[in-house]
Amino acid sequence: MGRTLAEKVWDDHVVRRAEGEPDLLYIDLHLLHEVTSPQAFDGLRKSGRRVRRTDLTLATEDHNTPTLDIDKPIADPVSRTQLETLRKNCGEFGVRLHPLGDTEQGVVHVVGPQLGLTQPGTTVVCGDSHTSTHGAFGALAFGIGTSQVEHVLATQTLPMAPFRTMAVTVNGELPEGVTAKDLILAIIARIGTGGGQGYVIEYRGEAIEKLSMEARMTICNMSIEAGARAGMIAPDETTFAYLQGRDHAPEGAEWDAAVAYWRTLRTEEDAVFDHEVVIEAAELAPFVTWGTNPGQGAPLSASVPDPGSFADPGDRVAAEKALEYMGLVPGQRLREIAVDTVFVGSCTNGRIEDLRSAAEVLRGRRIADGVRMLVVPGSVRVALQAVDEGLDRVFAEAGAEWRHAGCSMCLGMNPDQLSPGERCASTSNRNFEGRQGKGGRTHLVSPQVAAATALTGHLASPADLADVPTPAEV
Amino acid sequence: MEAFTTHTGRAVPLRRSNVDTDQIIPAHWLKKVTRDGFEDGLFESWRRDPEFVLNQEAHRGGTVLVAGPDFGTGSSREHAVWALQNYGFKAVISPRFADIFRGNSLKNGLLTVVLPAATVEALWELVEREPDSEVTVDLVARRVTAPGIEADFDLDENARWRLLEGLDDISLTLREEAAIADFESRRPVYKPRTQAV
Numbered sequence: 001m002g003r004t005l006a007e008k009v010w011d012d013h014v015v016r017r018a019e020g021e022p023d024l025l026y027i028d029l030h031l032l033h034e035v036t037s038p039q040a041f042d043g044l045r046k047s048g049r050r051v052r053r054t055d056l057t058l059a060t061e062d063h064n065t066p067t068l069d070i071d072k073p074i075a076d077p078v079s080r081t082q083l084e085t086l087r088k089n090c091g092e093f094g095v096r097l098h099p100l101g102d103t104e105q106g107v108v109h110v111v112g113p114q115l116g117l118t119q120p121g122t123t124v125v126c127g128d129s130h131t132s133t134h135g136a137f138g139a140l141a142f143g144i145g146t147s148q149v150e151h152v153l154a155t156q157t158l159p160m161a162p163f164r165t166m167a168v169t170v171n172g173e174l175p176e177g178v179t180a181k182d183l184i185l186a187i188i189a190r191i192g193t194g195g196g197q198g199y200v201i202e203y204r205g206e207a208i209e210k211l212s213m214e215a216r217m218t219i220c221n222m223s224i225e226a227g228a229r230a231g232m233i234a235p236d237e238t239t240f241a242y243l244q245g246r247d248h249a250p251e252g253a254e255w256d257a258a259v260a261y262w263r264t265l266r267t268e269e270d271a272v273f274d275h276e277v278v279i280e281a282a283e284l285a286p287f288v289t290w291g292t293n294p295g296q297g298a299p300l301s302a303s304v305p306d307p308g309s310f311a312d313p314g315d316r317v318a319a320e321k322a323l324e325y326m327g328l329v330p331g332q333r334l335r336e337i338a339v340d341t342v343f344v345g346s347c348t349n350g351r352i353e354d355l356r357s358a359a360e361v362l363r364g365r366r367i368a369d370g371v372r373m374l375v376v377p378g379s380v381r382v383a384l385q386a387v388d389e390g391l392d393r394v395f396a397e398a399g400a401e402w403r404h405a406g407c408s409m410c411l412g413m414n415p416d417q418l419s420p421g422e423r424c425a426s427t428s429n430r431n432f433e434g435r436q437g438k439g440g441r442t443h444l445v446s447p448q449v450a451a452a453t454a455l456t457g458h459l460a461s462p463a464d465l466a467d468v469p470t471p472a473e474v
Numbered sequence: 475m476e477a478f479t480t481h482t483g484r485a486v487p488l489r490r491s492n493v494d495t496d497q498i499i500p501a502h503w504l505k506k507v508t509r510d511g512f513e514d515g516l517f518e519s520w521r522r523d524p525e526f527v528l529n530q531e532a533h534r535g536g537t538v539l540v541a542g543p544d545f546g547t548g549s550s551r552e553h554a555v556w557a558l559q560n561y562g563f564k565a566v567i568s569p570r571f572a573d574i575f576r577g578n579s580l581k582n583g584l585l586t587v588v589l590p591a592a593t594v595e596a597l598w599e600l601v602e603r604e605p606d607s608e609v610t611v612d613l614v615a616r617r618v619t620a621p622g623i624e625a626d627f628d629l630d631e632n633a634r635w636r637l638l639e640g641l642d643d644i645s646l647t648l649r650e651e652a653a654i655a656d657f658e659s660r661r662p663v664y665k666p667r668t669q670a671v
């Protein structure tokens with residue numbers, strides 16, 4: 001029987017296999033950030049251990065970094081201590097770090113791919129659940145806990161029990177105006193936030209093959225929101241073209257050898273997945289969430305559902321609670337939900353294509369009165385590219401705030417937070433209660449929907465903008 | 475991780491059941507960036523009561539905690555184990571432990587001993603009456619002894635072996651050094667590197 005992509009990558013990293021024991025897997029790339037690494041370094045220090053492979057380890061600062069006044073000392077003592085601790089640890093153990101102010105600084109899952117470090121057929125781990133992002137390259141990438149971070153630092157391996165495999169096949173072509181974000185939100189709504197539990201999901205099919213690398217990252221990023229350990233997409237010409245010439249991509253004969261290997265990383269015809277889901281792309285539309293978990297979503301053209309309409313009693317109670325927290329009533333049209341804030345950014349939608357598509361919608365227009373819009377690039381490189389293309393001016397002229405790179409309002413560990421009751425259309429990945437600030441209400445959306453929402457003041461897609469005049473027409 | 479063979483020390487009687495990890499170490503302590511320094515957070519809210527057992531002169535310096543059933547329930551925070559160890563505890567005795575807490579304890583070298591409720595009661599009475607009594611937890615013989623008390627306990631062979639040898643997960647993996655080095659020698663040269671070394 002043939003093997004799936006995930007099984008091939010797994011098998012190629014087994015250091016040791018013994019009956020009745022987990023496999024010992026080799027880790028090709030270990031990414032670190034300030035929040036989940038301090039106790040791991042502390043553990044190393046206590047037991048007198050070193051970092052086994054500093055050349056396979058990279059750290060960035062992202063969760064706590066401010067997006068304004070980055071040259072001033074950080075006000076919050078907890079954030080400051082976490083950053084200072086990371087700097088001290090990386091210095092002491094010889095780990096390469098991109099701190100605040102560095103041109104390679106940014107959200108860890110944006111930085112790895114843009115440096116060309118995330119490559120097909122590698123194993124990538126990080127003390128962060130959205131490590132699944134890197135699976136877009138055909139890497140086996142998953143989040144780990146602090147004890148495991150220490151384990152990888154010390155041994156460059158992890159004892160792991162095998163995952164199960166799931167295929168999500170997306171047939172056909174995405175309709176005009178439907179993005180990767182809409183697709184993954186629709187997939188999560190379909191299989192549920194626990195639907196991927198214990199699985200590595202491989203996304204495949206015509207619609208997936210047509211996606212850019214950045215769109216593929218958006219899809220894999222949110223695999224964890226379906227409960228999956230990882231998401232993967234088989235590498236192809238799009239992948240190779242994205243990688244070629246990047247800082248850490250192989251060159252010359254090594255490039256050729258790498259590509260030859262990468263081409264073998266496809267699920268074989270006769271491989272069997274433990275579970276399969278099929279989606280017809282033509283049936284999809286812009287998708288937004290109305291609730292407090294990423295599975296509680298619906299097409300933008302729909303209305304807030306009646307909790308009574310859910311067959312499962314657990315879903316019904318969850319919907320009731322969500323509507324109460326979100327301050328919504330059943331039957332309310334999603335397009336009529338007014339927002340206070342719009343956030344464009346995060347490791348889900350903070351890359352250059354995301355900024356371009358938001359800017360395209362905003363160009364020559366002004367955001368609605370009373371709406372605040374934050375645009376936070378996923379990394380400094382993304383920011384520099386955007387400035388190069390003049391996107392920062394498009395945002396500023398539309399009335400949006402152009403900020404410094406980081407996680408920012410995705411989780412509100414820095415000062416970018418929602419106030420209680422404030423409602424936000426956000427391109428990030430989690431709409432949990434209080435995620436973006438205590439009492440804050442989050443609707444997950446694509447960058448296009450975020451921009452159209454900022455212009456109209458209520459949830460909207462670019463197709464709704466025909467009646468919003470551009471300055472030339474006023 | 476330090477090996478655990480046998481330990482003798484004074485016991486602290488904690489006459490409470492269902493001690494959850496939030497009581498052991500409150501959430502606001504989780505912002506710390508080290509594994510040290512959690513001793514002041516251990517049972518923080520209970521310690522505000524001057525009568526609380528850890529505040530009693532007679533029990534100062536105890537190293538074996540004797541608690542009621544269902545010790546360590548609630549959140550999975552490993553900090554609960556660190557707090558007990560930072561304070562100086564080497565072993566915890568209880569009629570029943572929460573699974574995750576027990577797993578975390580063994581990973582960190584804190585011995586959790588399950589004894590019948592009647593034996594726990596006998597230990598409480600003994601150390602309340604004579605706080606200076608010495609209690610020995612012998613992992614080799616799998617036996618707890620104290621004046622007038624002798625009780626055997628169970629522990630699965632793998633966990634016992636790891637504690638006796640002082641082997642945490644990392645030490646165990648490091649025993650595979652040859653296999654890891656061999657794997658590394660076969661890694662293709664095109665695999666990415668973050669820096670030259």
Ligand code: SF4
Nearest residue numbers: 130346347407410411
């Ligand atoms: S952007 Fe958000 S989801 Fe991504 S790493 Fe930062 S906090 Fe986590």
